[in-house]
Amino acid sequence: MVRDKLRLSDLNVLFIYLEEGPHPIIDRVITDLTNFRNLGGNPMLICRKGSNLDKKADHEDIPREYVHSKKLFSLGYEIFQIVNFLRKEQRLDLVHSYSYDPLLALGFVLKRDNRIPLIYTCNEKVSELYRPFWHDYFITRLDQVITFSPIMVEQLKERLPFLKRKLFLSGAGIEMRAKPNLGKPEGTLKLCTFVSGSQSDVESFLPLLINLPLLEIQGVKTTLSLVTEGSWFEHPHFEKFKRTILERGLEHFVSFHSQSWGSVSLSQHHIFVSVSTSRPFDEHELSALMCRLPVLIPRTSVRADMIGHERLGLTYKPGDSREMRAKILEIYQHYGRFAHFLDLDFEGLHEKHGFETYVSELFNLYERVALQRLRFSLKKGSIRASKA
Numbered sequence: 001m002v003r004d005k006l007r008l009s010d011l012n013v014l015f016i017y018l019e020e021g022p023h024p025i026i027d028r029v030i031t032d033l034t035n036f037r038n039l040g041g042n043p044m045l046i047c048r049k050g051s052n053l054d055k056k057a058d059h060e061d062i063p064r065e066y067v068h069s070k071k072l073f074s075l076g077y078e079i080f081q082i083v084n085f086l087r088k089e090q091r092l093d094l095v096h097s098y099s100y101d102p103l104l105a106l107g108f109v110l111k112r113d114n115r116i117p118l119i120y121t122c123n124e125k126v127s128e129l130y131r132p133f134w135h136d137y138f139i140t141r142l143d144q145v146i147t148f149s150p151i152m153v154e155q156l157k158e159r160l161p162f163l164k165r166k167l168f169l170s171g172a173g174i175e176m177r178a179k180p181n182l183g184k185p186e187g188t189l190k191l192c193t194f195v196s197g198s199q200s201d202v203e204s205f206l207p208l209l210i211n212l213p214l215l216e217i218q219g220v221k222t223t224l225s226l227v228t229e230g231s232w233f234e235h236p237h238f239e240k241f242k243r244t245i246l247e248r249g250l251e252h253f254v255s256f257h258s259q260s261w262g263s264v265s266l267s268q269h270h271i272f273v274s275v276s277t278s279r280p281f282d283e284h285e286l287s288a289l290m291c292r293l294p295v296l297i298p299r300t301s302v303r304a305d306m307i308g309h310e311r312l313g314l315t316y317k318p319g320d321s322r323e324m325r326a327k328i329l330e331i332y333q334h335y336g337r338f339a340h341f342l343d344l345d346f347e348g349l350h351e352k353h354g355f356e357t358y359v360s361e362l363f364n365l366y367e368r369v370a371l372q373r374l375r376f377s378l379k380k381g382s383i384r385a386s387k388a
Helices: 024-038 052-059 074-088 103-110 134-141 150-159 202-209 211-217 238-247 263-267 283-290 301-306 321-333 335-353 355-379
Strands: 012-016 042-048 064-067 094-097 118-121 144-147 167-169 189-194 222-228 254-258 271-273 295-298 313-316
Touching (some): 024 042, 024 052, 024 283, 024 355, 052 064, 064 074, 074 103, 094 103, 103 134, 144 150, 144 355, 150 301, 189 202, 202 211, 202 222, 202 238, 202 321, 211 321, 238 254, 271 283, 271 321, 283 295, 283 301, 283 335, 295 321, 321 335, 335 355
Parallel strands (some): 012 042, 012 094, 094 118, 118 144, 144 167, 189 222, 189 271, 222 254, 271 295, 295 313
8 A cells, every 4th residue: 555645854855956167056966965864865966077067966965977078969968868877777756857847858768757756947048949859759748837927837838748736836035134135225326236157248247237327327336246145256257257347447435245156145235237138037036035135136927927027126128227217216216115024025925935845845845746657557557666
């Protein structure tokens, strides 16, 4: 007889993320791995050797396997490696991927093995994911797709070929110690933005940088903090950022913050400005909202929904410095209104996107889909019935 519930300590879970550069979702992968292990589970990670994720996983002493790229046919070669690993590995109970590309290989292998559930956390541009033919067939092997936005849920329903019941709307799982921010600007307006460790495109920050003296001309003295995780001196493109700022004579407006990203650095500012356009959802933007900081973010449907359609901040067309400046001034002039709505939504944001809620939902999901697959495999006469 099959138990009504599985324990996390019963499960051997393979986590997969193949991107190399730093990205907020790397912290999500590490957090999921370490918390799963701390609660008694047995995690394993597939990543690229020497990647940012590999280094963080090494610090946490997480067991790892690597994929290695070739210059030609790199994706196909990586898929071949994942297929070989899954065929050899006999101890897996669940696979959780944070990248879309491995789903082809995972679906190919797991179509022939009904014992192992497959979960995918999606924080990618859905319109760019859909690939017909093989992907149509193998993506249906997914047991659950986790996403953080109702808008992304609707996009996934429209664009990817799997059942609606497989979509799971989760909070973002942000662990924040709430601190009071500076409140209404008095004197200097303090802006901040986040620069990832892989960010080399200084040009994407120019619309924000060139607005600093223009805002002062309009009577609003403004400073900008460029915040990165860890030390700026270890950032591979620190000199490039510094040179751009010096060449434009902005050194009196801009400062580099070499401290961990979180509520401390956020609480020292008035507005968080994002230039991130690579993903539909950025955890740093939500972290700012959870610290009651109004945000100015690139205009997408997901982001517009996140800020309650201009209750908690404003959006702008990416790259449009004039609209960006106008929106900064609008938030500055109506700061009390945004602060009021942020206070009203504070408890709701933390309840929905807080760390404790996310962890509970994620691991309950692991147990549920693993139990469903176990029952299904027993009905199909799977030779692996050890957890019955």
